[in-house]
Structures are given as structure tokens and as C-alpha cells.
Amino acid sequence: MSKPQVLFIGEPNRDLPEFHEFSAQFECIHYKITSKETLLEDLQGKLSKVVAIYGSWLGFHPVGGLTEDIVQALPDSLKLVTSCSVGLDGWGSEQLAKRGIKLYNCPSLGAEQVADLVLYHTLQSFRYFKVFEDNFRESGHTVKTRSLLQSASLDKQTGKVVLNSTDSSDYAFGHRLGDSLPILTPFGKNAVVVGFGSIGSRIAKRLHAIGMNISYVKRTRLSSEQEAQLLFPVKYYASLKEAAPVADLVVLSLPGTSETENLYNKEIIDLVPHRSRVINVGRGTIVNEDDLLAGLRSGKLSFAGLDVYAKEPAVSRELIERQDVILTPHIGSSTVENFNDTSIFCLRNIQDVILYGKEGLSRVN
Amino acid sequence: MSKPQVLFIGEPNRDLPEFHEFSAQFECIHYKITSKETLLEDLQGKLSKVVAIYGSWLGFHPVGGLTEDIVQALPDSLKLVTSCSVGLDGWGSEQLAKRGIKLYNCPSLGAEQVADLVLYHTLQSFRYFKVFEDNFRESGHTVKTRSLLQSASLDKQTGKVVLNSTDSSDYAFGHRLGDSLPILTPFGKNAVVVGFGSIGSRIAKRLHAIGMNISYVKRTRLSSEQEAQLLFPVKYYASLKEAAPVADLVVLSLPGTSETENLYNKEIIDLVPHRSRVINVGRGTIVNEDDLLAGLRSGKLSFAGLDVYAKEPAVSRELIERQDVILTPHIGSSTVENFNDTSIFCLRNIQDVILYGKEGLSRVN
Numbered sequence: 001m002s003k004p005q006v007l008f009i010g011e012p013n014r015d016l017p018e019f020h021e022f023s024a025q026f027e028c029i030h031y032k033i034t035s036k037e038t039l040l041e042d043l044q045g046k047l048s049k050v051v052a053i054y055g056s057w058l059g060f061h062p063v064g065g066l067t068e069d070i071v072q073a074l075p076d077s078l079k080l081v082t083s084c085s086v087g088l089d090g091w092g093s094e095q096l097a098k099r100g101i102k103l104y105n106c107p108s109l110g111a112e113q114v115a116d117l118v119l120y121h122t123l124q125s126f127r128y129f130k131v132f133e134d135n136f137r138e139s140g141h142t143v144k145t146r147s148l149l150q151s152a153s154l155d156k157q158t159g160k161v162v163l164n165s166t167d168s169s170d171y172a173f174g175h176r177l178g179d180s181l182p183i184l185t186p187f188g189k190n191a192v193v194v195g196f197g198s199i200g201s202r203i204a205k206r207l208h209a210i211g212m213n214i215s216y217v218k219r220t221r222l223s224s225e226q227e228a229q230l231l232f233p234v235k236y237y238a239s240l241k242e243a244a245p246v247a248d249l250v251v252l253s254l255p256g257t258s259e260t261e262n263l264y265n266k267e268i269i270d271l272v273p274h275r276s277r278v279i280n281v282g283r284g285t286i287v288n289e290d291d292l293l294a295g296l297r298s299g300k301l302s303f304a305g306l307d308v309y310a311k312e313p314a315v316s317r318e319l320i321e322r323q324d325v326i327l328t329p330h331i332g333s334s335t336v337e338n339f340n341d342t343s344i345f346c347l348r349n350i351q352d353v354i355l356y357g358k359e360g361l362s363r364v365n
Numbered sequence: 366m367s368k369p370q371v372l373f374i375g376e377p378n379r380d381l382p383e384f385h386e387f388s389a390q391f392e393c394i395h396y397k398i399t400s401k402e403t404l405l406e407d408l409q410g411k412l413s414k415v416v417a418i419y420g421s422w423l424g425f426h427p428v429g430g431l432t433e434d435i436v437q438a439l440p441d442s443l444k445l446v447t448s449c450s451v452g453l454d455g456w457g458s459e460q461l462a463k464r465g466i467k468l469y470n471c472p473s474l475g476a477e478q479v480a481d482l483v484l485y486h487t488l489q490s491f492r493y494f495k496v497f498e499d500n501f502r503e504s505g506h507t508v509k510t511r512s513l514l515q516s517a518s519l520d521k522q523t524g525k526v527v528l529n530s531t532d533s534s535d536y537a538f539g540h541r542l543g544d545s546l547p548i549l550t551p552f553g554k555n556a557v558v559v560g561f562g563s564i565g566s567r568i569a570k571r572l573h574a575i576g577m578n579i580s581y582v583k584r585t586r587l588s589s590e591q592e593a594q595l596l597f598p599v600k601y602y603a604s605l606k607e608a609a610p611v612a613d614l615v616v617l618s619l620p621g622t623s624e625t626e627n628l629y630n631k632e633i634i635d636l637v638p639h640r641s642r643v644i645n646v647g648r649g650t651i652v653n654e655d656d657l658l659a660g661l662r663s664g665k666l667s668f669a670g671l672d673v674y675a676k677e678p679a680v681s682r683e684l685i686e687r688q689d690v691i692l693t694p695h696i697g698s699s700t701v702e703n704f705n706d707t708s709i710f711c712l713r714n715i716q717d718v719i720l721y722g723k724e725g726l727s728r729v730n
Contacts, residue, residue: 010536056538058536115575116491116492116551117494119484119488119575120485120488120489123481123484123488124485126700127696129693130495130498132693132694133691133692133694136680136693137685137692140679140685141678141679141694142674142677142678142679142695144678145694146695171375171421171422173422173699182700182701183696183699183700183701184700185478185703186481187478187702205574206574209573210481210484210571313506313507313508313509315506317505326498327498328494328498328501329497329498329500329501329510330507330539331497331511331539334538334539334540335492337552
């Protein structure tokens, strides 16, 4: 008997023992989408016997997602589609269901990693390590850099550090970027974590470890037992608006939905304390980038740390130019461990359904 | 009665309420050292009635420290010298004692801050956020950057990322810098913290919070009660040499003494696991920088995070050029809070001794 065929859209880690096992059980077809036309043709031709589709993070996005016409062209042999993503946009959940094809997502297996990224942005938001390092790589002299930056100023309009003096002979401790921007410890400052699932609670654990006071915003408050299990005190707010006045730092860890769109905007920025900071690791749509930039220009905000962007995969030129902003290219959970764990999870969904006749681990439609 | 005179070598924060109180009690002479000759003259002249000296971090270093000739020139009225530093080098401890002048240091009030710096370097050591950001600021495109870096390589010899392809159209998850350098989570990896006082234990707390297994090296093992009070498991090693074979990460948090000089050297680097990382926030002399560079060039080490340098205040050009090294300009504890707390501590030493006839808080000679 020939082995059942599985279509791979995007690469798993082929070195994994789990993949070797899988390859012995299935015929793996590694396919690269070039155009929708070719894809539709191939689904009726050389891909017409596949029983499962393994979709990497990008999935069918290059051809606009699993749209109605593609779903209709999927072969009758197809039992399931399993995606590496948590989010369901672009995976044609309902259309697949209508055709009796099961869709599986992958729960965030990278929560620890995303929380580490937030911690990184948080440390930057108080200590401005990158500004110090960039100058230090030019000056090659510890005291010179501290001295130059202590007499410098941060131009709020552009977000750029302007060196005001070439005299770097004075000793400086390194606790200021000019007169207007103090370097502070996060210890004792207030963090408001918006979204408090597996990622949010791990973010809170880390921010607590560096001495921050933790508040969280979530539609439904945790039970007192759940709060106690965190092992550190937290304060609950029903909305970001209510929490904003205490937020030395706002961390956005939310999915991109119509409810979260534009959540961090001028109204919130007007409410936060002077020199507040914001970090977004959810979706780019959550932050109104125009309002964010206005907040930085006015000095109301002293820092933004972004891993996701309004017009992703592009990022606005104005953000790129600023030194009071830290930008990472949507790599919150990007580690080898997470990549592999996610691959293995998807392979198991396929084995579970096709080989063992079970329901799979994470069906969503 | 005229107020007792206090000589300030280096600036306190004059806006502090504690300084206002102090100014009402003492005549504060803010003095800038220009040359040893002038200083010696002034100590016999306009500074000849000072009862205390407040010395900032730099202190008398510009004229070679509180050398024998300066100590001899200090006025008979002088009762104490209080320094913002922890370390005693350059403060003429013994010579001052012979003249009956008390010397006070300042215990590290910035332990939390130094531990935050270590956490920052640790996150960089596993995730290479700076490499991603630097490329991202050029490409302006999240997927392009991840794709370019995934097909790139890190030249071990120079420590520079070499882009191998201009084709950035393929999706990439961002979990590799080329084939040879995986982006890993610190979760579950082993950290060896060398030096385990107030700073070391705070470092350990943070590294535990990001999921690392903690080992520590200290001359004397903590009591089992002290270990239990940490609230996370630790493993003790009597020497770095014994701990090295398990060290995915070595953190050096030690004073610069003859015992710690050259502690992290070729012998240790030969013992650590492949792709081990090292962070030094103690003193530059602890790391043999030639051996460190050789370790990076050979690929045995995958990262170094440095806040202190062998030839400080200068840093070697070769380190500056490398992207597998993160360099901060000795700003481990540089925050406004620490600057102020240290100032206040020194002012209290002076008040304690001069106004209240007590022993002061931290006499060292």
C-alpha cells in the first residue's frame, strides 16, 4: 500500500527525529506556492491525492489566504489542514468546515519567548542601552560616551540624540541622556499588562522579577485562586482606560481583532503619566501609530518598543529614524525550540487524525 | 558661628531635598580639579578649613588618586573622606588612617540595576535582538530582515554578519542567523553566576525568572537556610573551573582583585560547552580579552556581553567591530535613583560624623 500523501506549504525542520518518523509513515510533498493559477492547477493534478496539508506560519498568505476558490479546488481526499499559527485569519476556517475539512491551529508554544522579548523592550525602555551602545561603538571610550550623552539632548520631534558638546573630558555617571531624559530603574514602577493569558502572565512574572508593580487588564478578572497562583501581587482593571493613569509602562499582548483595533490611541496617551512607555507584541493594528508618534513628539511618551506594526511587514520610516523607539522584526517567539515544537505539534495532528482516527489536538472549525 | 566647610569633588544632585537640608548645615565648596599643583596649593589655601570631603565616583583619579603627597597636604581640620565608590583603589585608605582621617565607601546601592544589565545581556546572548534590529532599520521590512538573516552567516573571524543573498522574498521565521547560529530560548539552559553577593543573587533571581537553571560559584557556600531563602533551586560549585563544563552562560560579578584577575581565560573557555556565552559586569581585569577573542573566533564562544573592559576606559577595536558582542559603557548601576541614593548616603556619613559625633555608616579604614 502506498503511503498517504501530505502537502507541506513551508518548511518543517527536516532534521527532527519526529520528522523522520513522520516521513516513514507519509509521503511528504514539499511545495512552494508560485502563483494562485499554478496552485489551483496542481491541486487538481499532482496534489490531487493529499490527505493533509501542513501549513507554516506564512501559509497561503502569498496568494491571499485559503480563499473560497482555493478551498473549492482542494481534493476530496483532504481530511485536515494544520497551521503553525495561533491566529485563524487567512485559513478559511468556515469554508473548510463546509467541505468537511478539519482545520487545526497551533496554540502559542512560544509564550516564554514572547515574554522574554517584552522583558528586553522593558529594559530598553528604562535604561536606553541601545543609545549608549551605539555611541560607545563610535567613541570607543566608556567615560567619553557617558559624558557626551549626559550633555546631549533627545530631540523630541525627531527622536534623535543630539550631541551638544564635543568636550567629553568631564566624568559622567551615565544616569542621564541630557537634562530632560533621566535613566531610571524599572524597580518600583508600574506596569500594566493588557491581555493576560499564557503570554501575559509570563510577561508579568518577568516584570515582577525586576521589581515592577503589576496591573493587568482582561475582559474577565482571574479568580482569586488564579491570582494567588501567580505568586506575586497583581491589581485588576477592567479596561486600559481605567488603568492608564498609573501606567509607567503599558504592555500590549492581545490578538488583532475588531475589539482590539486602535486600542492604544490618543485618548489613552492623554491619560498615562508623563514619560510613559508602551510595548506592543500583539498585533500592529492595536496601536494607532500616528497617535503614538504624536505622543513621542510631544514628550508625553518617552519610549515605544514594537515587534508588530500597523502596516506590517513594512514599518514607517519615521519610527525607524527614532532612537527612543526599539524595533524588532516580529520575532517575539522566533526560536529554534518554538519552531521545532510547533512543527512537531502539527505533525502530531496529522498522525492523530490520519493514522489513529482520532480528533487531533487543536481543532478549531 | 560659621558653618563647617565641606569640599565636593564631583557633583551631587543639588536638587535633592537632602542636599538642601545639608546646605543649610554646611558651607559647600564645589571644586573642580584642574591640576595636582593647583590642588596642593588650594588645600593649603582656600580649602584649608574643610572638615569633610565628598568624593564622586571619579574622585581624585584625574590626578592619580589620593596619593601620599595629596594626603600630606590635606588640612588638619579634615575629619573624613566619603566616596561614592564601593572600591577603595585610589582613595589612599592607609595613608588617610595614618593621619587620623576616616574613609567611607558606599556599598553598592545599585545591585538591582546591575542585575537588570546582566538580564539585558543575557537576552541578547540567546536572541541576538540587536543584530535583528540593526538589519531591520535598514530593510524596513519584517519578513525581509528575517529572510536575509536566515540565509546569512556570521563570520567567526570578524564576528560580522555576512548577507549571502539579496533574495529576501522567502518567508522566514527568524529562528536562525544562517545555518550555523540558532536563535535559542534561555529557558532550560544553565547559567553559572560567579560571585554571589547582593548583586549575584539578584542576577540569579532574574535568570531563574526566564527559566534558566542556576549554578553559583563563591568561595564559601551559602548555608542551606540562605539557599532556601532564594526561593529557587541553585547548585553550588567551589570554582569556575568545576562549573565550566555545564555553563551555557557564565556571568562574572566579582570585584577586581589579584585573585580574580584573568579568571575567565583559555583554560575555562576550553572547558565550557560549544557556543557558550559570557557576561562580565565585575571588573575588566577578570576576563582575558585575548583569550575571549580567540574563543569567539574559533566558534567555541557564541557571545560576549561586556560592561567593563581590560583597558578601561578604552575598549579594543576588535571587540567594537564584532556583532556577536554587546558592549555597554560601564553603566551597570547608572540610574538616577542610584546616583541620588549614593549622594544621600555620602551626605549622611558627613552629617553623622560632623554634626552628631557618631561613627558614620560605612567606615573602611
